[in-house]
Amino acid sequence: MTEASHTMTRKIEIEPLTPEAFAPFGDIIQAGENPTMMINQGKCGRHHDLARLDFSDGGRAAISVFECQNYTLPMKLELVERHPLGSQAFLPLSENPFLVVVAEDADGRPLKPRAFMTQPGQGVNYHRGTWHGVLTPLAEGPQYFAVVDRVGDGNNLEEHWFDTPYEVS
């Protein structure tokens, strides 16, 4: 890599969040076209069991709330992280969009980061060990998310700082 490429910013174009595009990285948690079953005297459709949860030996599922400052576009992407011991689901407690950044893994390093924009009614579940950006809501003011992830012993956080940051827009 030349010196020039270290100082250049690399660009990532935001894509819509669809199950097909997101499948290598995790699950989109949303209502599908048809509910799996109707409950509550026909008033409620259950879209059943939408996320591959994985909390590994010695861990358990927990629900936390993240209270997160918003980001603005274009956004500099300097860091991704992953959780080797468990999946992690983000469920927005609003209809506001957030940016979902993920990357492939190549021999333990993140490769080809991609960015997706959510729609109202969409949450995501990152599969265990998937490289992803930190939580990046875009609507103004603090944004609240319910997070379903692993609680337990062990080091469940690995970070990677890019030599050359990306610009997401």
Added chain:
Amino acid sequence: MTEASHTMTRKIEIEPLTPEAFAPFGDIIQAGENPTMMINQGKCGRHHDLARLDFSDGGRAAISVFECQNYTLPMKLELVERHPLGSQAFLPLSENPFLVVVAEDADGRPLKPRAFMTQPGQGVNYHRGTWHGVLTPLAEGPQYFAVVDRVGDGNNLEEHWFDTPYEVS
């Protein structure tokens, strides 16, 4: 009970949803005053492990989405239900309010139902075996919730229909 009491409607007044009032029935999933820890370079507060999840032997945690028609006030309460094998958490994918109905248990029957109104940013987790009303969002149009509950064998649903319905307002 006299014949008259069977034909009368009983009233339930809606209360604000607070951790103290709700403690006998479950957990409120919301940001508290101070985050448990700051993450993501200080941009995000984690309010950690807010719900007593319980999926009993042979069950596992799952995330589903409920797509639910709205109800209107005053609302007739004819039915409560409970899940003997697991907890059940409701996380609204919007800031719209929903009504949370719960009841004490007295020798296997629901007693003294109460109704609470949520605020933006609040979800709830019903403890295992807690009598509760079906999901009752109040904002117009279909409302979407992420639900964290138990998937597994066994009969996990018990319903109770009241002889005399309640009116919630």
